[in-house]
Amino acid sequence: MSISRKVKAASSQSSMIRRMFEEGAILKKKFGADKVYDFSLGNPNVEPPDEFKRELISLAGKNIPLKHGYTPNAGYYETRQAVAAKIGKTTGLKMSADHIIMSCGAGGALNVILKALLDPGDEVIVLQPFFVEYPFYIDNSGGIVKYASTKSDFSPDIEAIDRAITGKTKAVIINSPNNPTGKVYSAVNIADIALLLTEKGKKLNKTIYLVSDEPYSEIVYDNVTVPSILKAYKNSIIAYSYSKTLSLPGERIGYIAVNPTVEECNDLINALILCTRILGYVNAPSLMQRIIAGLQDVKVDVDVYQRKRDLLCSGLAAAGYKFEKPEGAFYLFPQTPIPDDVEFIRVLLKRNILAVPGSGFNCPGYFRIAYCVDDSTIINSLDGFAKAIDECRQP
Amino acid sequence: MSISRKVKAASSQSSMIRRMFEEGAILKKKFGADKVYDFSLGNPNVEPPDEFKRELISLAGKNIPLKHGYTPNAGYYETRQAVAAKIGKTTGLKMSADHIIMSCGAGGALNVILKALLDPGDEVIVLQPFFVEYPFYIDNSGGIVKYASTKSDFSPDIEAIDRAITGKTKAVIINSPNNPTGKVYSAVNIADIALLLTEKGKKLNKTIYLVSDEPYSEIVYDNVTVPSILKAYKNSIIAYSYSKTLSLPGERIGYIAVNPTVEECNDLINALILCTRILGYVNAPSLMQRIIAGLQDVKVDVDVYQRKRDLLCSGLAAAGYKFEKPEGAFYLFPQTPIPDDVEFIRVLLKRNILAVPGSGFNCPGYFRIAYCVDDSTIINSLDGFAKAIDECRQP
Numbered sequence: 063m064s065i066s067r068k069v070k071a072a073s074s075q076s077s078m079i080r081r082m083f084e085e086g087a088i089l090k091k092k093f094g095a096d097k098v099y100d101f102s103l104g105n106p107n108v109e110p111p112d113e114f115k116r117e118l119i120s121l122a123g124k125n126i127p128l129k130h131g132y133t134p135n136a137g138y139y140e141t142r143q144a145v146a147a148k149i150g151k152t153t154g155l156k157m158s159a160d161h162i163i164m165s166c167g168a169g170g171a172l173n174v175i176l177k178a179l180l181d182p183g184d185e186v187i188v189l190q191p192f193f194v195e196y197p198f199y200i201d202n203s204g205g206i207v208k209y210a211s212t213k214s215d216f217s218p219d220i221e222a223i224d225r226a227i228t229g230k231t232k233a234v235i236i237n238s239p240n241n242p243t244g245k246v247y248s249a250v251n252i253a254d255i256a257l258l259l260t261e262k263g264k265k266l267n268k269t270i271y272l273v274s275d276e277p278y279s280e281i282v283y284d285n286v287t288v289p290s291i292l293k294a295y296k297n298s299i300i301a302y303s304y305s306k307t308l309s310l311p312g313e314r315i316g317y318i319a320v321n322p323t324v325e326e327c328n329d330l331i332n333a334l335i336l337c338t339r340i341l342g343y344v345n346a347p348s349l350m351q352r353i354i355a356g357l358q359d360v361k362v363d364v365d366v367y368q369r370k371r372d373l374l375c376s377g378l379a380a381a382g383y384k385f386e387k388p389e390g391a392f393y394l395f396p397q398t399p400i401p402d403d404v405e406f407i408r409v410l411l412k413r414n415i416l417a418v419p420g421s422g423f424n425c426p427g428y429f430r431i432a433y434c435v436d437d438s439t440i441i442n443s444l445d446g447f448a449k450a451i452d453e454c455r456q457p
Numbered sequence: 458m459s460i461s462r463k464v465k466a467a468s469s470q471s472s473m474i475r476r477m478f479e480e481g482a483i484l485k486k487k488f489g490a491d492k493v494y495d496f497s498l499g500n501p502n503v504e505p506p507d508e509f510k511r512e513l514i515s516l517a518g519k520n521i522p523l524k525h526g527y528t529p530n531a532g533y534y535e536t537r538q539a540v541a542a543k544i545g546k547t548t549g550l551k552m553s554a555d556h557i558i559m560s561c562g563a564g565g566a567l568n569v570i571l572k573a574l575l576d577p578g579d580e581v582i583v584l585q586p587f588f589v590e591y592p593f594y595i596d597n598s599g600g601i602v603k604y605a606s607t608k609s610d611f612s613p614d615i616e617a618i619d620r621a622i623t624g625k626t627k628a629v630i631i632n633s634p635n636n637p638t639g640k641v642y643s644a645v646n647i648a649d650i651a652l653l654l655t656e657k658g659k660k661l662n663k664t665i666y667l668v669s670d671e672p673y674s675e676i677v678y679d680n681v682t683v684p685s686i687l688k689a690y691k692n693s694i695i696a697y698s699y700s701k702t703l704s705l706p707g708e709r710i711g712y713i714a715v716n717p718t719v720e721e722c723n724d725l726i727n728a729l730i731l732c733t734r735i736l737g738y739v740n741a742p743s744l745m746q747r748i749i750a751g752l753q754d755v756k757v758d759v760d761v762y763q764r765k766r767d768l769l770c771s772g773l774a775a776a777g778y779k780f781e782k783p784e785g786a787f788y789l790f791p792q793t794p795i796p797d798d799v800e801f802i803r804v805l806l807k808r809n810i811l812a813v814p815g816s817g818f819n820c821p822g823y824f825r826i827a828y829c830v831d832d833s834t835i836i837n838s839l840d841g842f843a844k845a846i847d848e849c850r851q852p
Contacts, residue, residue, distance in 0.1 A: 169737035312743025348707025
């Protein structure tokens, strides 16, 4: 063996989902892509807003000297200032450009944050179900993943988090609106977490950071709002991405926002800047930094996703599926009608439906439907979903 | 202490260069930026070629559905195919899109490669002087850095590499054209390294990878050519960036090219794709992938850099500086007229000249001048360089 044994093992572990994708690709070849209902990927299918397109065309044509050059590792000052102003306006907090570090999406942001916080052996708590990459991100910086279950409605279970905290706990990662459940944590949820981390921090005489992964914070329905963790808890850090807000996940643009009240604020900011550099990100893509600076109040038409959610929820409810109606993001996380979620995914595959088993999110007995797809895909899949649950009900 | 102790230590170690930059910023404020001769950064000052600008404007205006969406983790097939065709044409090797993984610049490429290769404790050999980030990149994946000195002309010292190889050696990183020396390794140099790694690999019954960091491979002078490592050594991997070739370092676009003859080729490719994902890069920036696909034969006007090199070399030679004339990249690495390179950097600072001490590259007694600056900066700095060396000669 010559390549990394650790990576090779990870590669074979994640082969279950990959194998499913491969089967999906075979289906698409066999029946045509329009006859396969692919709900497996969280790739936005709504075009970026017109404002983004206008800004891109305008900047592409402008002869800004060396506009594609390295930016400071933290990002352009003007961009960071625009982000800080937006957060300051929303939260009332005194944010300055210094508290913002531009990142290669939320994935880049989380890796930089964890690298800046963790020494080998430090523990990070994630709430189940969770975004499939968190354990990798934590391990990248030598951290140990600790799991805390959530309540049946996927809201945080404070006692479960409490039980997971040890003298080695460095951070808790939350993700609201949540992938894969679509749950939005309420102000009370956030206040409860803040209280717990404050008390435990005092008791253990250490700082426990709250890291909030918020790529879906602008994708919320029914006038739900996402409460600010910055206002609720002093030792908090946000990982944000424009991927969903502006429908440009492939461009890898996001930011880290550091709470101005965080302990050792300057040390943390310097560490984040250093980690942006030494992890090889160097800086967030330069042109995109310039573009999003002026688009702080722009977002995709969220009603489009809400309509898709409603189409899917009413269809699946009629077929007898049990689920929590998502309040944000573009995922539905229903219970599987049989306990073995991987087996149920195979049942769906027979109906040309691709979805992801809950086991992939450490939550067997559920499955994830990413409904960022054409309305017709949802509508045309409903018959298959109905037949799949019927098949499972037969004795 | 709450943030990572390891990162905090790294942060204070790299503070020497940062302090110099801060002093430089103070100088610029005091005397005006045009009165300060800043040779500290390798940020290309030549505009991207017109072909790049045309392609960007054209793509910005085109309504390609969801052109800013996630790409496959390895990158767009069309882009990888274009890169493979270019390498195939240059080397005569049978490269396919499968052998190319698009990356966030060479920094991203190197981190992905090292993550795919290393288990904790594996050793990686770097040749002194080296790009300042290598030790961080190696440590990110739990690797241990081993140093091999180079000859007085900065060409590889095969015996030094030989001595550095142990049973734990997983890879050797080379960088030609070199940062900070501008040295281009000859075909004989590469053949010697290949022979050594082949023999040592046999003896130790393991694969030793040759990782070639090649962001400057198109920036060469006097009709020098950069020999292909892919042809010379089977277990070789290239980390490439368009940063210098197309003057767009801030856009973070590059690639990994895997030798089709590498052992366990498929496992390595799968590992690289997985690592692109789990390190949080996810994919190389999407729009840039589309743009560079059609620009495989385009590069900046290298004569501009050659003229700058010649201006600087003749000026410094006349003043009495000793150096190897660079054959590529845009760095000059002269000896400092006094043994203490950090002290000499202070002498230069008094003449409003900013450069980087060789100690930053593990090579004290030298200093790096990044001459990717305006001609006038070079011309106007020469008097200061002359006075600085004179000052050191005085008893």
